[in-house]
Amino acid sequence: MPFISKIQRQSDFNLFNSNTPIVIDNGASYFRIGWAGESEPRVIFRNIVQRPRHKVTGENVTIVGDHDPTLMKYFDCTRSGPRSAFDSNVVYQFETMEYILDFGFDRMGANGTEIDCPLLITECISNPVQSRSRMAELLFETYGIPSIAFGVDVAFSYKFNQQQGVCAKDGLALCPGFSTTHVMPFVDGEPVYEGCCRTNVGGFHITDHLKQLLSLKYPYHLARFTWEKVEDLKMEHCYIATDYFSETRLFKEGATKTEEKTRYWQLPWVPSPIEEPPSEEEIARKAAIKEKQGQRLREMAEAKRSSKINELENELHGLEFLLYQLDQVEEGEVPSFLAETGYVSRQEIESASNKVMQSLRKAKGEPKNEQAETEKPDLAADEKYSLINIPDDMLTQEQLNEKKKQLSLKSMAEGRQRLKQKRYEEELERERKQQLEEEKRLENPKLYLEQLHAKYKDLSEKVDQQKRLKTNADYSNRNNLSGGVGRGERLNAAQRERMRLLTTAAFDRGKGEDTFGAKDEDWELYKLMSKDNNDDDEGPDEDEAELARISSRLQKLDPTFIPKLEVDTSEPTEVPRVQPLTKEDFQIVLGVERFRCPEVLFNPNWIGVDQVGLDEMVGVSIRRLRNKDERLEERLTNSILVTGGSSLFPGIIERLEAGIRMIRPCGAPIKIVRALDPVIDAWRGAASFASTSQFHSQTFSRLDYYEMGGDWLRNYQLKYAL
Template identity: 85%
Template sequence: MPFISKIQRQSDYTLFGSATPIVIDNGASYFRIGWAGETQPRVVFRNIVQRPRHKTTGETVTIVGDHDPALLKYFDCTRSGPRSAFDSNVVYQFEIMEYILDFGFDRLGATGSEIDHPVLITECVCNPVQSRSKMGELLFETYGVPSIAFGVDAAFSYKYNQQQGVCDKDGLAMCPGFNTTHVIPFVDGEPIYKGCCRTNIGGFHVTDYLKQLLSLKYPYHMARFTWEKVEDLKMEHCYIAPDYASEARLFQKGAKEAEEKTRCWQLPWVPPPTEEPPSEEEIARKAAIKERQGQRLREMAEAKRSSRINELENELHGLEFLLKQLEQVEDSNVPSFLAATGYVSRQEIESARTKVTQSLRKAKGEPKNEQAETDKASPNANEKYSLINIPDDMLTTDQLIEKKKQLSLKSMSEGRQRLKQKRYEEELERERKQQLEDEKRLENPELYLEQLHARYKDLSEKVDQRKRLKTNGGHSNGNNLSGGIGRGERLNAAQRERMRLLTTAAFDRGKGEDTFGAKDEDWQLYKLMGKDNDDGDEEPDEDDAELARISSRLLDLDPTFVPNKSETGSSQPAEAPRARPLTKEDFQIVFGVERFRCPEILFNPNWIAVDQAGLDEMAGVSIRRLSCKDESLEERLTSSILVTGGSSLFPGIIERLEAGIRMIRPCGAPIKVVRALDPVMDAWRGAAAFASAPQFHTQTFSRMDYFEKGEDWLRSYQIKYSL
């Protein structure tokens, strides 16, 4: 079976005799395997399995524990995530456990399928007999081990620290592990399992809680919060607060102590390149390039303009020559002559000549002479609209249709002329007013500015008053302030009429048969109800235009002038928010309250919906379960409390446990809480020391016993830790 791992395979497996036991610390987080009598395990890896397929060959490979992330790009891991054989510190997936044992024995150096060494393997407290029997079946029948011994990891750690003089024979072993937390009382060096206590809270839940908090706080950096990285951040930054409430108040108030306890993780960030101002040579070079491009564009435009002028002049000469020829043609031959040219009448040729002349003047850049064009067009008006003054009874059907077209064209032409004349007069009036204002300003600038401010103030108040009346229906509360007016009073006349018609139409139907729409008058009512008839009670916007003109004038003349908020809000669009460039602070992960809030669930599991006792309460529960009346035994238990396991490495856990246990013990009772020498490795070291004792073979369960007595004999199997 192919394995992918960075762990090197041991080469001295054959140097150990068959009587040397193999020690396995089968934890929910890490798997440790080594030889009895040694101080360090030979192989340590994560107790997880992943089985992806190769993207090219399709072969399934086994990834156990730690692996090289660079190799994962060659495998399809979408359908195969990391899997564990544990459920709440109990092995229940023995298919995955077989992969882990295969990998452990392979990296230890075993060459064949048979393991001819006794095996000491750890398990949880009060492990179910089904899990123990399946583990025995796997080791005996798959690997052929000669004998097995099962022991509790926390008990081995307590015995190892007892031999080192850290704790006494009577005491409590508190083991906050990866998935669960156990408390085991020891009397005369042996664990009393009836006094054990377990809570389903451990380091896994602390890491998961920290991952959730960081993902909520920094959702745009969620890809950075991998499980391995959050685990490292937890062990590096988290701590147990002596008093959670007072610690939280420090961060709530933003005290100086809270700033000192805040930690920061800087993510990789590359500052944007700073743009240096261009040099004089660069500016001159760009200006020269721009000038050359402009010159080339001007030459192209001039060439195009010359070509256009030539085309228009040729077309104009052709039309004038055609008109001269048309004068020499007899009236009877005019239709045949025009049919050859593509024109219908003389008027059409003259109209085309006029358009070409105008286009030619525009191309040459000559100013328009509107008066001359008007005078020139006036004599031709009678020829162009020749049928307008002729009575209808003297015209044929086709001539009547042509007369209607001429009437329409004449009205449109006259309307355009009137509009041009009106614009011309308005422009003259505007220039005259502007000239008068400039004269006033030059005579007395201060007086002119004062009058302009007064005019602006009056118009502004007038416009605001009109807006208030439009909103509140012309009502006030006596203080020129808008009061609480109903919706009907805020409507204009057309809207109120529409609502009246709707109400009348609804009540006229009654409870009988609905016959609305049977009469033409009913459909006429729809037209009256339509919103298109809403002319509104709006006043002309001359005041708004004048106010905008005066405001623009004041902005030009008075630098201290500030327009009203209502005017700026109505006339200027809201500025869109600009994207802020990312800075170094945007790539910083700040750890504040999270440092002590996440490990606090060890003492308050109800924060993550686990209704069980906390770590300090478990000590009192375990003592009460012993049901002992000897007060001296309770004092001996609390005077030697050993904390072991990976989650006991949080700073401050010893002081917090001692304070919590003191709250449930009588005043003056001796309490001593100590941490193991190495909370992570002491369980394996204690098991290795136990397996190296000469009496170890008396504590094993052999393969012959398994075949003779069966799995049920494992129910009463229990080793003695005091050899």
């Protein structure tokens, strides 16, 4: 079976005698395996298994423990995540356990699956007989182990530290492990299982709690909070507060001491590049490219204009030639000639010729000849409106109808002519004003620009005021059906006058009784008066047009001018400001999280575990042994050993001592010490125990297991005081 691992394979397996036991510390977090009598385990790896599939070959590989992250890009891990063989601290997935044992024996250098050495393997306190029996079955039948011994990891750690003079024969062993926390009392060097206590909280829950807090605090850095990284942050920065609430109050007040207790984790951050202004050569190059593109566009526009002029000239020549031919045709043949050309009359051909002439002048850029255009209709007015000056009594009924049509046509034509004349005069007046403004600007550009800014400011304030008044009036009309105003809103003068006229008309029509609206003409009067087509409403349109003209003028003359945005009186909105990311945005701050997460060891109910904390577990264990010996309590509390991976938090000794003193009588002796190496001491104690000559008498063989069955292991207990 292929393995992917960074751990080197041992090469001296065959050099050891077959009577030399193999020692395994099978913890829920790490798997440690080595030879009895040695001071350090040979192989240590995380007790997890992952079986991804190769992306190219499709072959499943087994990754046990730590792996090389650079190799994971070649595997598909979507359907196979890390799996553990443990539920809390009890082995229940023996298929996964088999992968771990295969890997452990392979890294030890064993050839094949047959292991002919005795084996000592650790287990949790009061391990269920089903788990112990399945483990024995796996070791005997799969690997051919000749004999096996099961021991408790906490007991081995306590016995090893007892041999080193750290603790006494009578005492308590506190083991906050990876997934559970145990308290085991020792009397005369042997564990007393009746006084053991367990809580389902350990280092796993601390890491998970810290991961959740950081994910809530920094949701945009979720990918950074991997399990391995959060585990490192926990072991490096977390501590246990002697008084949790005082420590929390200190951080809440923001004292200077909190800055010393705050830690920072700086994530990789690259500052945004600063855009440098373009050089003079770059500006000149872009200007040359722009000029070249502009020249090309001008040439294209000139070619299009020349083509259009040629088309219009050809069309005009065709119409003039058509008029010349029409003059040569006799009067009786005119209808047939016009039918062939597609025109109805001579006037239609002349009108088309005039339109083409105007289009041609416009294309050539010649000024409009307004005077000529106004004179042409006058020349043919007598012919076109021949019945207007004839008295009605001299006309027939058909001629009278025709005369009415001619009168309406003439009035419409005169109206259009007056409108054209008015536009022409307005254009001349506009050009004159622009010329005067240009002369003022040339005389004193600075003064002219200041006056233009002042005029723009006054006019913008006026337009804003008019818009606010109009908005208030519209709002009042929508919310007051009677036409009144609400909450300080005021109608303008024209609206007040319309309301007065409506009230007067209603009173006069009904002679004191309000009957206005009973007739159709009353509603016509209401519609007429309710229109907003009054002089007050025309002002803002003219002002807005003038404001737009001044704004356009300022944009051309003043590069620093920024036009004022249109005022939105409905609901003010704040324009979001985008700020570049700084170094602080990629900085993880560890403040109260440093001591809040390990606090779950003493308050498991904070994470939903309704059990007692570590200090209360000591009191529970002592009360269970109170009936045996009255003086036993003092001997137990006088030698309390803290072991396990979670006992490495700074401050745990002081916090335990303060908590135990709360449940013990005043003046009772309390001595708490930490193991020499809380992580490795369990394996060292087991290796020291397996190296003694009496160890082989504590094991049970494969023949015993086959003869008595797995249920016989229910009463199996190891004697630690050899």
